[in-house]
Amino acid sequence: MAIGAKDVKHVAKLARLGLSEEEITTYTKQLNDILEHMDKLNALNTENIDPLTHAIPGHLNVMRPDGVREGLSREAALSNAPQSNERYFKVSRMVGEGEK
Protein backbone atom coordinates (compact mmCIF):
# COMPACT_ATOMS: atom_id res chain seq x y z
CA MET A 1 0.00 0.00 0.00
CA ALA A 2 1.29 3.40 -1.00
CA ILE A 3 -0.18 5.25 1.95
CA GLY A 4 -1.17 4.25 5.45
CA ALA A 5 -3.65 5.39 8.07
CA LYS A 6 -1.08 7.88 9.35
CA ASP A 7 -1.02 9.73 5.98
CA VAL A 8 -4.81 9.80 5.82
CA LYS A 9 -4.98 11.28 9.32
CA HIS A 10 -2.44 13.93 8.34
CA VAL A 11 -4.32 14.91 5.17
CA ALA A 12 -7.60 14.96 7.10
CA LYS A 13 -6.06 17.24 9.68
CA LEU A 14 -4.79 19.63 7.00
CA ALA A 15 -8.29 19.68 5.48
CA ARG A 16 -9.86 20.17 8.92
CA LEU A 17 -11.84 16.93 8.64
CA GLY A 18 -12.68 14.88 11.70
CA LEU A 19 -12.71 11.20 10.71
CA SER A 20 -13.74 8.14 12.72
CA GLU A 21 -11.41 5.11 12.84
CA GLU A 22 -13.83 3.33 10.55
CA GLU A 23 -13.73 6.17 8.01
CA ILE A 24 -9.96 6.23 8.15
CA THR A 25 -9.89 2.55 7.20
CA THR A 26 -12.37 3.15 4.34
CA TYR A 27 -10.51 6.18 2.95
CA THR A 28 -7.10 4.58 3.29
CA LYS A 29 -8.31 1.81 1.01
CA GLN A 30 -10.06 4.15 -1.42
CA LEU A 31 -7.12 6.52 -1.67
CA ASN A 32 -4.79 3.60 -2.30
CA ASP A 33 -7.05 2.40 -5.10
CA ILE A 34 -6.85 5.86 -6.67
CA LEU A 35 -3.09 5.96 -6.32
CA GLU A 36 -2.79 2.51 -7.85
CA HIS A 37 -4.73 3.77 -10.82
CA MET A 38 -2.29 6.69 -11.03
CA ASP A 39 0.57 4.18 -11.11
CA LYS A 40 -1.04 2.64 -14.18
CA LEU A 41 -1.11 6.05 -15.85
CA ASN A 42 2.47 6.71 -14.78
CA ALA A 43 3.55 3.51 -16.54
CA LEU A 44 2.77 5.08 -19.91
CA ASN A 45 5.55 6.70 -21.86
CA THR A 46 4.77 10.45 -21.98
CA GLU A 47 8.19 11.67 -23.02
CA ASN A 48 7.05 13.59 -26.08
CA ILE A 49 3.76 14.80 -24.68
CA ASP A 50 3.39 18.29 -23.17
CA PRO A 51 1.99 18.31 -19.66
CA LEU A 52 -1.71 19.07 -19.62
CA THR A 53 -2.16 21.80 -17.04
CA HIS A 54 -5.80 22.37 -17.80
CA ALA A 55 -8.84 20.33 -18.77
CA ILE A 56 -9.36 22.37 -21.95
CA PRO A 57 -6.13 22.09 -23.92
CA GLY A 58 -5.16 25.04 -26.06
CA HIS A 59 -7.48 27.35 -24.16
CA LEU A 60 -5.14 30.17 -23.13
CA ASN A 61 -5.01 33.77 -21.95
CA VAL A 62 -8.53 34.40 -20.77
CA MET A 63 -8.30 37.84 -19.26
CA ARG A 64 -10.32 40.97 -18.62
CA PRO A 65 -9.26 44.62 -18.84
CA ASP A 66 -8.52 46.37 -15.54
CA GLY A 67 -11.70 48.15 -14.47
CA VAL A 68 -13.90 48.39 -11.41
CA ARG A 69 -17.24 46.61 -11.45
CA GLU A 70 -19.91 46.85 -8.81
CA GLY A 71 -19.73 43.91 -6.39
CA LEU A 72 -22.04 42.96 -3.56
CA SER A 73 -23.50 45.39 -1.07
CA ARG A 74 -22.13 44.90 2.41
CA GLU A 75 -25.54 43.85 3.59
CA ALA A 76 -25.69 41.12 0.95
CA ALA A 77 -22.09 40.07 1.60
CA LEU A 78 -22.75 39.59 5.31
CA SER A 79 -26.22 38.13 4.93
CA ASN A 80 -25.17 34.46 5.03
CA ALA A 81 -22.47 34.86 7.66
CA PRO A 82 -23.18 32.85 10.82
CA GLN A 83 -21.80 35.79 12.80
CA SER A 84 -21.28 39.43 11.89
CA ASN A 85 -21.64 42.88 13.43
CA GLU A 86 -23.05 44.66 10.36
CA ARG A 87 -19.57 45.81 9.29
CA TYR A 88 -17.34 42.78 9.74
CA PHE A 89 -17.58 39.02 9.47
CA LYS A 90 -17.01 37.61 12.91
CA VAL A 91 -15.24 34.35 13.79
CA SER A 92 -13.95 32.77 16.97
CA ARG A 93 -10.86 34.52 18.22
CA MET A 94 -7.92 33.51 16.04
CA VAL A 95 -4.77 32.39 17.78
CA GLY A 96 -1.30 32.33 16.29
CA GLU A 97 -0.41 33.78 12.96
CA GLY A 98 -1.49 32.49 9.58
CA GLU A 99 1.01 31.32 7.02
CA LYS A 100 0.80 33.36 3.88
Add this chain to the structure above:
Amino acid sequence: MGYKTTIGLEVHVELKTESKVFCGCSTAFGQEPNTQVCPVCLGLPGALPVLNKKALEYIIAVGLALNCEINEDTKFDRKNYHYPDLPKAYQISQYDKPVAKNGYLDIEVDGKIRRIGITRVHLEEDTGKAIHGEDGSYLDFNRSGVPLIEIVSEPDLESPEEARLYLNKLKNIIAYTGVSDVKMEEGSLRCDANISLRPEGTEEYGNVVEVKNMNSFRSVKKALEYEEIRQAELLDMGQEIVRETRHWQETEGYTFSSRSKEEAHDYRYFPEPDLVPMSISKEQIERIRESMPELPDQKKERFVSSYGLPVYDAEVLTESKELASLFEDIVASFNQPKKVSNWLMGEVLRLLKDGGQELADMPLKSEDIVELLKLVDNDTISNSAGKVVFEEMFKTGKKAMVVIEEKGLKQISDKEELVALVRDVLNKNEGQVNDYHNGKEKLFGFFVGQVMKISKGKANPGLVNEILTEELNRLK
Protein backbone atom coordinates in the same frame (compact mmCIF):
# COMPACT_ATOMS: atom_id res chain seq x y z
CA MET B 1 33.95 31.46 16.93
CA GLY B 2 33.30 33.52 13.80
CA TYR B 3 30.20 32.87 11.70
CA LYS B 4 29.12 33.74 8.19
CA THR B 5 25.59 35.05 7.81
CA THR B 6 23.33 34.08 4.92
CA ILE B 7 20.12 35.98 4.28
CA GLY B 8 17.41 35.62 1.65
CA LEU B 9 14.39 37.90 1.46
CA GLU B 10 10.82 37.31 0.37
CA VAL B 11 9.17 40.58 -0.53
CA HIS B 12 5.48 41.04 -1.25
CA VAL B 13 4.41 44.07 -3.24
CA GLU B 14 0.82 45.16 -3.89
CA LEU B 15 0.21 46.16 -7.49
CA LYS B 16 -1.53 49.46 -8.16
CA THR B 17 -4.30 48.20 -10.43
CA GLU B 18 -7.77 49.76 -10.29
CA SER B 19 -9.50 46.44 -9.73
CA LYS B 20 -8.54 43.21 -8.00
CA VAL B 21 -6.54 40.46 -9.69
CA PHE B 22 -9.39 38.00 -10.32
CA CYS B 23 -12.53 40.13 -9.98
CA GLY B 24 -13.76 43.66 -10.68
CA CYS B 25 -13.83 44.90 -7.08
CA SER B 26 -12.00 48.14 -6.36
CA THR B 27 -8.55 48.04 -4.73
CA ALA B 28 -8.98 51.52 -3.17
CA PHE B 29 -7.37 51.78 0.23
CA GLY B 30 -9.02 52.79 3.50
CA GLN B 31 -12.67 52.20 2.59
CA GLU B 32 -15.38 50.97 4.95
CA PRO B 33 -14.88 47.23 5.69
CA ASN B 34 -16.45 44.71 3.33
CA THR B 35 -17.65 47.30 0.83
CA GLN B 36 -15.31 46.12 -1.96
CA VAL B 37 -16.30 42.50 -2.17
CA CYS B 38 -18.05 40.11 -4.54
CA PRO B 39 -18.64 36.36 -4.82
CA VAL B 40 -15.13 35.81 -6.28
CA CYS B 41 -13.10 37.52 -3.55
CA LEU B 42 -15.40 36.22 -0.80
CA GLY B 43 -14.84 32.69 -2.10
CA LEU B 44 -18.54 31.95 -2.56
CA PRO B 45 -19.24 28.57 -4.20
CA GLY B 46 -19.45 28.64 -7.98
CA ALA B 47 -17.78 32.01 -8.46
CA LEU B 48 -15.12 32.01 -11.17
CA PRO B 49 -11.97 34.13 -11.24
CA VAL B 50 -10.81 35.92 -14.41
CA LEU B 51 -7.29 37.34 -14.59
CA ASN B 52 -6.79 41.12 -14.71
CA LYS B 53 -4.64 41.76 -17.81
CA LYS B 54 -2.94 44.77 -16.27
CA ALA B 55 -1.74 42.73 -13.28
CA LEU B 56 0.03 40.38 -15.70
CA GLU B 57 1.59 43.30 -17.60
CA TYR B 58 2.75 44.85 -14.33
CA ILE B 59 4.47 41.71 -13.09
CA ILE B 60 6.17 41.27 -16.46
CA ALA B 61 7.46 44.86 -16.14
CA VAL B 62 8.84 44.10 -12.67
CA GLY B 63 10.42 40.89 -13.96
CA LEU B 64 12.15 42.79 -16.76
CA ALA B 65 13.27 45.57 -14.41
CA LEU B 66 14.87 42.88 -12.23
CA ASN B 67 16.67 41.33 -15.21
CA CYS B 68 14.58 38.16 -15.10
CA GLU B 69 13.71 35.63 -17.75
CA ILE B 70 9.98 35.73 -18.45
CA ASN B 71 8.36 32.31 -18.56
CA GLU B 72 6.46 32.15 -21.81
CA ASP B 73 4.25 29.42 -20.39
CA THR B 74 2.90 30.20 -16.99
CA LYS B 75 -0.07 29.19 -14.86
CA PHE B 76 -1.70 29.58 -11.48
CA ASP B 77 -1.78 27.05 -8.65
CA ARG B 78 -3.71 26.67 -5.45
CA LYS B 79 -1.81 27.00 -2.21
CA ASN B 80 -3.95 25.28 0.40
CA TYR B 81 -4.12 26.35 4.02
CA HIS B 82 -6.80 27.20 6.53
CA TYR B 83 -7.00 30.63 7.99
CA PRO B 84 -10.05 32.84 8.51
CA ASP B 85 -8.71 35.70 6.37
CA LEU B 86 -8.51 33.32 3.40
CA PRO B 87 -12.14 32.61 2.51
CA LYS B 88 -11.56 29.84 -0.06
CA ALA B 89 -9.08 28.02 2.22
CA TYR B 90 -6.61 28.32 -0.66
CA GLN B 91 -4.70 31.20 -2.11
CA ILE B 92 -4.39 31.48 -5.87
CA SER B 93 -0.64 31.71 -6.36
CA GLN B 94 2.04 30.28 -8.62
CA TYR B 95 4.10 27.22 -7.84
CA ASP B 96 6.35 25.74 -10.52
CA LYS B 97 5.87 28.25 -13.34
CA PRO B 98 6.25 31.76 -11.94
CA VAL B 99 5.91 34.62 -14.41
CA ALA B 100 9.57 35.59 -13.96
CA LYS B 101 12.74 33.87 -12.71
CA ASN B 102 16.54 34.01 -12.59
CA GLY B 103 17.03 37.76 -12.30
CA TYR B 104 19.28 39.99 -10.22
CA LEU B 105 19.80 43.45 -8.90
CA ASP B 106 23.04 45.21 -7.99
CA ILE B 107 23.71 46.85 -4.66
CA GLU B 108 26.74 48.88 -3.68
CA VAL B 109 28.51 47.75 -0.53
CA ASP B 110 31.58 49.69 0.63
CA GLY B 111 32.07 51.08 -2.86
CA LYS B 112 31.87 47.65 -4.52
CA ILE B 113 29.00 46.31 -6.61
CA ARG B 114 27.42 43.13 -5.28
CA ARG B 115 25.03 41.27 -7.55
CA ILE B 116 22.09 39.73 -5.66
CA GLY B 117 20.20 36.96 -7.43
CA ILE B 118 16.42 37.01 -7.76
CA THR B 119 15.12 33.44 -7.74
CA ARG B 120 11.60 34.20 -8.89
CA VAL B 121 8.78 36.73 -9.13
CA HIS B 122 5.25 35.38 -9.06
CA LEU B 123 1.70 36.70 -9.03
CA GLU B 124 -0.85 35.90 -6.35
CA GLU B 125 -3.83 37.32 -4.49
CA ASP B 126 -3.75 39.12 -1.15
CA THR B 127 -5.79 37.86 1.79
CA GLY B 128 -8.34 39.73 3.89
CA LYS B 129 -7.50 41.51 7.11
CA ALA B 130 -8.36 40.39 10.61
CA ILE B 131 -8.86 42.58 13.66
CA HIS B 132 -8.68 40.71 16.92
CA GLY B 133 -11.16 41.65 19.63
CA GLU B 134 -11.80 40.31 23.10
CA ASP B 135 -14.81 38.28 22.04
CA GLY B 136 -13.66 37.16 18.60
CA SER B 137 -11.87 38.13 15.41
CA TYR B 138 -13.38 40.48 12.85
CA LEU B 139 -12.74 40.08 9.14
CA ASP B 140 -12.62 42.63 6.35
CA PHE B 141 -12.25 41.26 2.81
CA ASN B 142 -11.60 44.55 1.01
CA ARG B 143 -7.94 43.50 0.52
CA SER B 144 -8.88 39.94 -0.41
CA GLY B 145 -7.91 39.48 -4.05
CA VAL B 146 -5.75 42.59 -4.40
CA PRO B 147 -2.89 41.63 -6.74
CA LEU B 148 0.37 40.85 -5.00
CA ILE B 149 3.71 39.92 -6.43
CA GLU B 150 6.20 37.94 -4.41
CA ILE B 151 9.87 38.55 -5.12
CA VAL B 152 12.18 35.88 -3.74
CA SER B 153 15.90 36.60 -3.56
CA GLU B 154 18.69 34.05 -3.65
CA PRO B 155 20.42 33.58 -0.29
CA ASP B 156 23.12 35.98 -1.51
CA LEU B 157 22.89 38.61 1.21
CA GLU B 158 25.65 38.39 3.79
CA SER B 159 24.64 40.94 6.43
CA PRO B 160 21.61 42.80 7.79
CA GLU B 161 22.99 45.98 6.19
CA GLU B 162 23.11 44.25 2.79
CA ALA B 163 19.49 43.21 3.33
CA ARG B 164 18.58 46.84 3.93
CA LEU B 165 20.46 47.98 0.83
CA TYR B 166 18.74 45.28 -1.24
CA LEU B 167 15.31 46.39 -0.01
CA ASN B 168 16.10 50.02 -0.75
CA LYS B 169 17.19 49.18 -4.26
CA LEU B 170 14.23 46.89 -4.88
CA LYS B 171 11.78 49.51 -3.65
CA ASN B 172 13.46 52.12 -5.81
CA ILE B 173 13.33 49.97 -8.96
CA ILE B 174 9.68 49.05 -8.46
CA ALA B 175 8.74 52.66 -7.72
CA TYR B 176 10.36 53.62 -11.05
CA THR B 177 8.28 51.07 -12.96
CA GLY B 178 5.21 52.74 -11.43
CA VAL B 179 3.35 49.48 -10.73
CA SER B 180 3.15 49.95 -6.95
CA ASP B 181 3.37 52.59 -4.23
CA VAL B 182 5.89 50.33 -2.42
CA LYS B 183 5.21 51.83 1.00
CA MET B 184 6.10 49.43 3.78
CA GLU B 185 4.35 51.63 6.34
CA GLU B 186 1.06 51.31 4.43
CA GLY B 187 1.45 47.62 3.74
CA SER B 188 1.98 47.86 -0.03
CA LEU B 189 5.45 46.35 0.54
CA ARG B 190 6.03 43.57 3.08
CA CYS B 191 9.16 41.62 3.81
CA ASP B 192 9.95 38.28 5.40
CA ALA B 193 13.55 37.22 5.91
CA ASN B 194 15.34 33.87 6.01
CA ILE B 195 18.57 33.87 7.96
CA SER B 196 21.13 31.22 8.83
CA LEU B 197 24.62 31.21 10.27
CA ARG B 198 27.47 28.82 9.56
CA PRO B 199 30.94 28.60 11.07
CA GLU B 200 33.56 30.59 9.15
CA GLY B 201 35.36 28.42 6.64
CA THR B 202 32.57 25.84 6.24
CA GLU B 203 30.37 25.51 3.19
CA GLU B 204 27.16 23.91 4.40
CA TYR B 205 24.36 26.32 5.29
CA GLY B 206 23.05 26.31 8.83
CA ASN B 207 19.41 25.77 9.76
CA VAL B 208 17.23 28.53 8.39
CA VAL B 209 15.05 30.71 10.60
CA GLU B 210 12.27 32.71 9.01
CA VAL B 211 11.65 36.14 10.55
CA LYS B 212 8.33 37.92 10.05
CA ASN B 213 6.40 40.97 11.16
CA MET B 214 8.90 43.72 10.40
CA ASN B 215 7.18 46.97 9.46
CA SER B 216 10.02 49.10 8.14
CA PHE B 217 13.39 48.63 6.43
CA ARG B 218 15.00 49.71 9.66
CA SER B 219 13.17 47.01 11.61
CA VAL B 220 14.21 44.38 9.02
CA LYS B 221 17.80 45.32 9.70
CA LYS B 222 17.28 45.37 13.48
CA ALA B 223 15.47 42.01 13.51
CA LEU B 224 18.25 40.40 11.45
CA GLU B 225 20.93 41.88 13.70
CA TYR B 226 19.10 40.46 16.69
CA GLU B 227 18.89 37.02 15.01
CA GLU B 228 22.59 37.06 14.13
CA ILE B 229 23.48 37.53 17.78
CA ARG B 230 20.90 35.06 19.08
CA GLN B 231 22.00 32.32 16.70
CA ALA B 232 25.71 32.95 17.25
CA GLU B 233 25.24 32.66 21.03
CA LEU B 234 23.38 29.35 20.65
CA LEU B 235 26.02 27.99 18.27
CA ASP B 236 28.76 29.09 20.68
CA MET B 237 27.09 27.01 23.38
CA GLY B 238 27.07 24.04 21.03
CA GLN B 239 23.30 24.12 20.58
CA GLU B 240 21.45 23.50 17.37
CA ILE B 241 19.39 26.24 15.73
CA VAL B 242 15.73 25.25 15.51
CA ARG B 243 14.30 25.55 12.02
CA GLU B 244 11.27 27.73 12.71
CA THR B 245 9.33 30.93 12.09
CA ARG B 246 9.97 33.77 14.52
CA HIS B 247 8.15 37.05 14.94
CA TRP B 248 9.84 40.38 15.46
CA GLN B 249 8.65 42.34 18.45
CA GLU B 250 9.25 45.93 17.42
CA THR B 251 8.89 47.90 20.65
CA GLU B 252 11.00 45.55 22.78
CA GLY B 253 13.37 44.63 19.96
CA TYR B 254 13.50 40.83 20.00
CA THR B 255 12.22 37.84 18.03
CA PHE B 256 10.07 35.06 19.43
CA SER B 257 9.18 31.62 18.15
CA SER B 258 5.70 31.41 16.63
CA ARG B 259 5.32 28.02 15.03
CA SER B 260 7.59 25.26 13.86
CA LYS B 261 8.30 25.38 10.17
CA GLU B 262 8.15 21.73 9.07
CA GLU B 263 4.50 21.08 9.70
CA ALA B 264 3.22 24.47 8.57
CA HIS B 265 4.60 24.22 5.04
CA ASP B 266 2.39 21.48 3.68
CA TYR B 267 0.52 23.54 1.15
CA ARG B 268 -0.46 20.73 -1.27
CA TYR B 269 -0.09 22.96 -4.33
CA PHE B 270 -1.95 21.88 -7.43
CA PRO B 271 -2.87 23.62 -10.71
CA GLU B 272 -5.80 26.04 -10.35
CA PRO B 273 -8.51 24.51 -12.55
CA ASP B 274 -10.62 27.70 -12.56
CA LEU B 275 -8.01 29.65 -14.54
CA VAL B 276 -6.59 28.69 -17.90
CA PRO B 277 -2.82 28.83 -18.43
CA MET B 278 -1.14 31.87 -19.90
CA SER B 279 1.12 32.05 -22.86
CA ILE B 280 3.19 35.22 -22.96
CA SER B 281 4.49 36.00 -26.43
CA LYS B 282 7.94 37.42 -27.20
CA GLU B 283 6.18 40.36 -28.89
CA GLN B 284 4.22 41.13 -25.74
CA ILE B 285 7.39 41.01 -23.64
CA GLU B 286 9.16 43.33 -26.09
CA ARG B 287 6.22 45.74 -26.12
CA ILE B 288 6.35 45.97 -22.32
CA ARG B 289 10.14 46.32 -22.37
CA GLU B 290 9.92 49.22 -24.82
CA SER B 291 7.30 51.05 -22.78
CA MET B 292 9.33 50.77 -19.58
CA PRO B 293 10.56 54.01 -18.04
CA GLU B 294 14.25 54.64 -17.47
CA LEU B 295 15.39 52.67 -14.40
CA PRO B 296 17.49 54.02 -11.50
CA ASP B 297 20.87 52.67 -12.68
CA GLN B 298 20.36 53.99 -16.22
CA LYS B 299 19.25 57.34 -14.90
CA LYS B 300 22.23 57.52 -12.59
CA GLU B 301 24.63 56.96 -15.50
CA ARG B 302 22.85 59.59 -17.57
CA PHE B 303 23.02 62.14 -14.72
CA VAL B 304 26.78 61.64 -14.64
CA SER B 305 27.32 61.72 -18.40
CA SER B 306 24.93 64.46 -19.48
CA TYR B 307 24.89 66.78 -16.45
CA GLY B 308 28.49 66.19 -15.37
CA LEU B 309 27.42 65.38 -11.82
CA PRO B 310 29.68 63.45 -9.45
CA VAL B 311 28.64 59.78 -9.09
CA TYR B 312 27.66 60.39 -5.48
CA ASP B 313 25.25 63.18 -6.44
CA ALA B 314 23.74 61.09 -9.23
CA GLU B 315 23.28 58.21 -6.80
CA VAL B 316 21.47 60.33 -4.21
CA LEU B 317 19.31 62.17 -6.75
CA THR B 318 18.15 59.02 -8.52
CA GLU B 319 17.32 57.22 -5.29
CA SER B 320 13.79 58.47 -5.69
CA LYS B 321 11.98 58.94 -8.96
CA GLU B 322 10.34 62.13 -7.67
CA LEU B 323 13.63 63.71 -6.60
CA ALA B 324 15.22 62.84 -9.94
CA SER B 325 12.43 64.46 -11.92
CA LEU B 326 12.42 67.52 -9.65
CA PHE B 327 16.13 67.86 -10.41
CA GLU B 328 15.54 67.62 -14.15
CA ASP B 329 12.64 70.08 -14.04
CA ILE B 330 14.75 72.65 -12.21
CA VAL B 331 17.79 72.19 -14.45
CA ALA B 332 15.57 72.71 -17.50
CA SER B 333 15.06 76.35 -16.40
CA PHE B 334 18.22 76.88 -14.38
CA ASN B 335 21.06 75.20 -16.17
CA GLN B 336 23.62 74.85 -13.39
CA PRO B 337 23.32 71.15 -12.52
CA LYS B 338 25.85 71.02 -9.71
CA LYS B 339 24.34 74.05 -7.98
CA VAL B 340 20.88 72.52 -8.26
CA SER B 341 22.20 69.21 -6.98
CA ASN B 342 23.84 70.88 -3.96
CA TRP B 343 20.62 72.68 -3.19
CA LEU B 344 18.47 69.55 -3.42
CA MET B 345 20.87 67.28 -1.56
CA GLY B 346 21.62 69.92 1.04
CA GLU B 347 18.55 71.96 1.78
CA VAL B 348 15.68 69.90 0.41
CA LEU B 349 16.75 66.52 1.76
CA ARG B 350 17.80 68.04 5.08
CA LEU B 351 14.43 69.73 5.63
CA LEU B 352 12.54 66.60 4.58
CA LYS B 353 14.57 64.50 6.97
CA ASP B 354 14.15 66.96 9.85
CA GLY B 355 10.39 66.98 9.36
CA GLY B 356 10.17 63.22 8.74
CA GLN B 357 8.49 64.08 5.45
CA GLU B 358 8.57 62.77 1.91
CA LEU B 359 9.12 64.79 -1.20
CA ALA B 360 5.44 64.55 -2.08
CA ASP B 361 4.69 66.48 1.14
CA MET B 362 6.76 69.49 0.04
CA PRO B 363 4.45 72.36 -0.96
CA LEU B 364 6.93 73.80 -3.49
CA LYS B 365 6.96 73.32 -7.24
CA SER B 366 10.07 73.23 -9.37
CA GLU B 367 9.42 76.77 -10.64
CA ASP B 368 9.35 78.08 -7.03
CA ILE B 369 12.82 76.65 -6.47
CA VAL B 370 14.01 77.97 -9.84
CA GLU B 371 12.87 81.46 -8.83
CA LEU B 372 14.84 81.26 -5.60
CA LEU B 373 17.98 79.94 -7.28
CA LYS B 374 17.86 82.77 -9.80
CA LEU B 375 17.52 85.34 -7.00
CA VAL B 376 20.61 83.91 -5.30
CA ASP B 377 22.43 83.69 -8.62
CA ASN B 378 21.84 87.35 -9.53
CA ASP B 379 22.80 88.50 -6.00
CA THR B 380 19.34 89.76 -5.06
CA ILE B 381 19.89 87.77 -1.90
CA SER B 382 23.01 86.19 -0.47
CA ASN B 383 23.55 82.45 -0.43
CA SER B 384 23.01 82.26 3.31
CA ALA B 385 19.85 84.38 3.09
CA GLY B 386 18.75 82.02 0.32
CA LYS B 387 18.82 79.14 2.77
CA VAL B 388 16.73 81.07 5.28
CA VAL B 389 14.26 82.00 2.54
CA PHE B 390 14.08 78.45 1.31
CA GLU B 391 13.32 77.08 4.77
CA GLU B 392 10.45 79.54 5.09
CA MET B 393 9.16 78.66 1.59
CA PHE B 394 9.39 75.00 2.46
CA LYS B 395 7.39 75.46 5.65
CA THR B 396 4.76 77.86 4.39
CA GLY B 397 4.60 77.27 0.63
CA LYS B 398 5.15 81.00 0.04
CA LYS B 399 6.98 82.28 -3.03
CA ALA B 400 10.60 83.41 -2.72
CA MET B 401 9.91 87.12 -3.39
CA VAL B 402 7.14 87.17 -0.78
CA VAL B 403 9.44 85.73 1.89
CA ILE B 404 12.28 88.07 0.92
CA GLU B 405 9.98 91.11 1.28
CA GLU B 406 8.50 89.88 4.54
CA LYS B 407 11.86 89.19 6.12
CA GLY B 408 13.55 92.21 4.54
CA LEU B 409 16.31 89.98 3.25
CA LYS B 410 16.88 91.63 -0.07
CA GLN B 411 20.62 91.99 -0.52
CA ILE B 412 22.00 95.52 -0.65
CA SER B 413 23.87 95.77 -3.92
CA ASP B 414 23.33 99.47 -4.40
CA LYS B 415 26.78 101.00 -4.51
CA GLU B 416 25.93 104.37 -2.94
CA GLU B 417 24.11 102.75 -0.09
CA LEU B 418 27.04 100.44 0.54
CA VAL B 419 29.58 103.29 0.37
CA ALA B 420 27.56 105.10 3.05
CA LEU B 421 27.57 102.01 5.25
CA VAL B 422 31.31 101.47 4.81
CA ARG B 423 32.10 105.12 5.58
CA ASP B 424 29.93 104.97 8.67
CA VAL B 425 31.86 101.95 9.95
CA LEU B 426 35.24 103.51 9.21
CA ASN B 427 34.27 106.81 10.94
CA LYS B 428 33.19 105.00 14.07
CA ASN B 429 36.39 102.96 14.23
CA GLU B 430 39.16 105.50 13.65
CA GLY B 431 41.55 103.69 15.98
CA GLN B 432 41.29 100.43 14.04
CA VAL B 433 41.65 102.29 10.74
CA ASN B 434 44.98 103.74 11.98
CA ASP B 435 46.13 100.31 13.18
CA TYR B 436 45.19 98.88 9.79
CA HIS B 437 47.28 101.45 7.98
CA ASN B 438 50.12 100.69 10.37
CA GLY B 439 50.20 97.08 9.21
CA LYS B 440 47.46 95.22 11.09
CA GLU B 441 45.90 94.05 7.84
CA LYS B 442 43.81 91.37 9.35
CA LEU B 443 41.54 94.15 10.66
CA PHE B 444 40.04 94.12 7.16
CA GLY B 445 37.87 91.21 8.24
CA PHE B 446 36.73 93.19 11.26
CA PHE B 447 35.52 96.04 9.02
CA VAL B 448 33.65 93.62 6.77
CA GLY B 449 32.02 92.09 9.82
CA GLN B 450 30.90 95.52 11.08
CA VAL B 451 29.35 96.38 7.71
CA MET B 452 27.49 93.05 7.62
CA LYS B 453 26.34 93.67 11.17
CA ILE B 454 24.84 97.11 10.62
CA SER B 455 23.28 95.96 7.33
CA LYS B 456 21.78 92.97 9.21
CA GLY B 457 23.64 90.59 6.89
CA LYS B 458 22.11 92.05 3.77
CA ALA B 459 25.16 93.77 2.30
CA ASN B 460 26.49 92.09 -0.81
CA PRO B 461 29.80 90.71 0.51
CA GLY B 462 31.65 90.96 -2.82
CA LEU B 463 30.80 94.63 -3.22
CA VAL B 464 31.59 95.34 0.43
CA ASN B 465 35.11 94.00 -0.06
CA GLU B 466 35.59 96.11 -3.13
CA ILE B 467 34.28 99.36 -1.60
CA LEU B 468 36.11 98.82 1.66
CA THR B 469 39.43 98.45 -0.19
CA GLU B 470 38.77 101.69 -2.08
CA GLU B 471 37.71 103.61 1.01
CA LEU B 472 40.65 102.43 3.10
CA ASN B 473 43.04 103.43 0.30
CA ARG B 474 41.40 106.82 0.15
CA LEU B 475 41.99 107.35 3.89
CA LYS B 476 45.67 106.40 3.75
